[in-house]
Amino acid sequence: MTSLDTRAAVAIDDDAAGRRRAKRSFDPKKRRSVLLTVLLWLCVLYFVLPLWWLLVSATKDNSALFSTFGLWFGGGFSFAENLETLFTVRDGIFTRWLVNTLVYSLTAAAGATLLATMAGYAFAKYDFPGKKALFSATLGAVMIPLTALALPTYLLFSQAGLTDTPWAVIIPSLVSPFGVYLMRVYAADAVDDSLIEAARVDGAGEFRIFWQVGLRLLGPGLVTVFLFSLVATWNNYFLPLIMLNTSDLYPVTVGLAQLQAAASAGGGSQALFSTVITGSFVSILPLIVAFLFLQRYWQSGLATGSVKG
Amino acid sequence: MSQTPALRAERPAAPPSPSVARRGASTAKRKQYRAAYLFLLPFFVVFITMLVVPLVYSGYLSLFESKLIGGDVFAGLANYVRALQDSAFLASIGRMGLFFVVQVPIMLGLALFLALALDTGRARGSKGVRLLVFMPYAVPAVVATLMWGYLYGPDFGPIAQIARGVGLGTPDFLSPENILGSMMNIVTWEFVGYNMIIMYAALRSIPGELYEAAEIDGAGQWRIAWSVKIPAIRPAILLTVIFSIIGTFQLFAEPSLLNAIAPDAITNSFTPNYYAYNLAFINQELNYAAAIAFLLGIFIAIVSYIVQLSTQRRERRERGMS
Numbered sequence: 001m002t003s004l005d006t007r008a009a010v011a012i013d014d015d016a017a018g019r020r021r022a023k024r025s026f027d028p029k030k031r032r033s034v035l036l037t038v039l040l041w042l043c044v045l046y047f048v049l050p051l052w053w054l055l056v057s058a059t060k061d062n063s064a065l066f067s068t069f070g071l072w073f074g075g076g077f078s079f080a081e082n083l084e085t086l087f088t089v090r091d092g093i094f095t096r097w098l099v100n101t102l103v104y105s106l107t108a109a110a111g112a113t114l115l116a117t118m119a120g121y122a123f124a125k126y127d128f129p130g131k132k133a134l135f136s137a138t139l140g141a142v143m144i145p146l147t148a149l150a151l152p153t154y155l156l157f158s159q160a161g162l163t164d165t166p167w168a169v170i171i172p173s174l175v176s177p178f179g180v181y182l183m184r185v186y187a188a189d190a191v192d193d194s195l196i197e198a199a200r201v202d203g204a205g206e207f208r209i210f211w212q213v214g215l216r217l218l219g220p221g222l223v224t225v226f227l228f229s230l231v232a233t234w235n236n237y238f239l240p241l242i243m244l245n246t247s248d249l250y251p252v253t254v255g256l257a258q259l260q261a262a263a264s265a266g267g268g269s270q271a272l273f274s275t276v277i278t279g280s281f282v283s284i285l286p287l288i289v290a291f292l293f294l295q296r297y298w299q300s301g302l303a304t305g306s307v308k309g
Numbered sequence: 310m311s312q313t314p315a316l317r318a319e320r321p322a323a324p325p326s327p328s329v330a331r332r333g334a335s336t337a338k339r340k341q342y343r344a345a346y347l348f349l350l351p352f353f354v355v356f357i358t359m360l361v362v363p364l365v366y367s368g369y370l371s372l373f374e375s376k377l378i379g380g381d382v383f384a385g386l387a388n389y390v391r392a393l394q395d396s397a398f399l400a401s402i403g404r405m406g407l408f409f410v411v412q413v414p415i416m417l418g419l420a421l422f423l424a425l426a427l428d429t430g431r432a433r434g435s436k437g438v439r440l441l442v443f444m445p446y447a448v449p450a451v452v453a454t455l456m457w458g459y460l461y462g463p464d465f466g467p468i469a470q471i472a473r474g475v476g477l478g479t480p481d482f483l484s485p486e487n488i489l490g491s492m493m494n495i496v497t498w499e500f501v502g503y504n505m506i507i508m509y510a511a512l513r514s515i516p517g518e519l520y521e522a523a524e525i526d527g528a529g530q531w532r533i534a535w536s537v538k539i540p541a542i543r544p545a546i547l548l549t550v551i552f553s554i555i556g557t558f559q560l561f562a563e564p565s566l567l568n569a570i571a572p573d574a575i576t577n578s579f580t581p582n583y584y585a586y587n588l589a590f591i592n593q594e595l596n597y598a599a600a601i602a603f604l605l606g607i608f609i610a611i612v613s614y615i616v617q618l619s620t621q622r623r624e625r626r627e628r629g630m631s
Binding site: 031032033036037039040041043044046047048050051053054057065066067069070071114115116118119121122123126127128129131134137138140141142143144145146148149150151152153155156171172174175177180205206207210231234235237238242252253254256257260261264265276277280283284287288290291292295299302303 | 340341342344345346347348349351352353355356359360362363364366367370419423426427429431432433434435437438440441442443444445446447448449450451452453455456457459460464465466467470498501502506507510511513514551555558559561562565566569570582585586589590595598599602603605606609610613614
């Protein structure tokens with residue numbers, strides 16, 4: 001196996017260096033453009049200011065929220081108090097929601113990634129009867145809207161006694177046709193056929209080749225599919241809304257929407273607005289951190305996956 | 310790449326190496342078939358139970374009618390006939406058609422501009438730009454809508470504060486006339502970055518030699534973008550268009566949350582998906598809701614298919630000309 005590993009590493013390095021070289025020979029001609037820089041950073045303002053507002057507002061108490069200018073701090077710094085309220089409101093149910101979200105989306109993303117990787121690898125690296133039909137079915141499924149599925153899935157799940165359980169959110173999120181597509185394109189490039197061939201000659205079985213050779217080369221593709229499945233489940237609102245009744249099982253999205261509804265309906269009697277805002281702020285941090293930390297991997301994973309069609 | 314010519318020749322089918330006896334070849338191949346099917350099995354088990362079965366079930370449900378006396382009665386296509394005459398449903402489709410025609414070109418145009426601009430590498434801090442523009446994608450639609458709901462607020466929202474500060478009136482983003490535009494803005498904010506990243510990733514993998522050839526021919530940056538880069542990433546652009554069609558006609562979180570702060574502007578049939586939800590879970594009209602959902606699904610599939618087909622045809626025509 002060690003000889004295989006080094007060969008794999010060399011193949012990938014060659015590939016990356018080749019691509020980098022092709023780019024670099026083009027780069028020296030490039031000049032900085034002030035106009036373009038200004039234009040781009042103006043666009044950035046549009047995307048960042050709402051998040052800036054969220055950050056600033058998370059530091060205000062309920063009255064300052066409505067009496068001070070929205071895009072700047074003011075009226076004291078109540079971030080700590082807001083956090084305390086957030087995590088103690090209704091016996092600390094927000095923590096519960098965060099944990100639920102984390103469990104649902106990590107499980108669903110890990111499962112979806114594994115299924116998509118195995119299927120994508122098979123589509124990329126094997127020829128078998130029915131391959132074309134199966135792949136077309138997968139691609140066609142990208143176009144099926146969730147709406148057409150959510151209602152019957154709900155009814156089927158309720159007959160199976162699965163509604164109002166975590167499974168009702170996790171199982172439907174395991175299907176990622178786009179993940180299969182990305183993985184197929186990625187595996188076609190990243191896993192060299194000669195490596196598979198060499199492993200076969202060495203007497204390795206197909207599954208061992210997949211686990212020990214394939215998976216190691218699929219890193220960036222895996223991260224990409226994982227992150228995008230993670231976001232899809234993390235941000236999902238429709239599915240958990242219809243599937244779950246018990247607020248102890250809610251993910252953050254449904255919980256926050258419920259808090260917001262209570263805040264709007266409560267006529268301001270409860271100091272819930274700042275709690276909703278602080279909750280929103282806290283709930284978006286994990287995904288942003290995940291994207292920042294893993295950006296090198298998912299961006300290179302997408303780069304291979306999105307060009308060929 | 311360090312590949313021997315002999316192996317490269319075998320690439321597409323990856324048959325066993327020539328040293329293996331011919332008789333062994335077919336068993337080896339059969340073994341590979343089996344492996345391939347086993348790799349596909351888990352995905353397709355979930356695929357069938359979570360996609361195919363519900364779809365068929367939904368189609369089945371839509372053919373029935375729930376009567377007060379007698380329970381579920383076979384109704385044939387009655388639900389579909391009703392849907393096609395249901396002005397609330399048709400209006401919601403029309404509203405989303407308008408949404409698609411206005412919002413999607415703006416969103417994808419902006420995404421394409423940003424991707425092309427970043428790809429030239431001529432802007433300072435382009436890595437920061439890329440990440441900051443992408444960040445809203447990590448924000449759930451619920452949080453995005455909630456946030457923009459506050460930002461739109463006519464009394465305390467910062468946009469209204471600024472507008473009043475510079476002497477303009479108070480803009481009413483949540484009025485029935487403006488709510489669709491306000492929703493377009495939320496969706497644009499959420500998804501420009503995602504689309505930009507897909508296009509940018511596609512741009513990054515265009516071989517550099519293509520640009521060199523164009524530059525030697527004397528093409529400027531705009532010309533390269535228009536004649537080399539955009540055609541080269543057409544599959545990626547098509548992908549973003551199809552995702553946008555699907556996304557638009559399925560809007561749910563945005564209308565359902567805006568409904569809380571602008572109940573007059575958001576009707577219970579504002580988007581087809583929101584309508585189907587209200588029919589099923591508020592009105593308890595499951596069969597009719599299934600028909601609506603099914604029709605919507607067919608509609609989206611047809612639109613996506615037409616878009617895909619027209620792009621392919623155009624591509625073929627262009628290839629034929631050159």
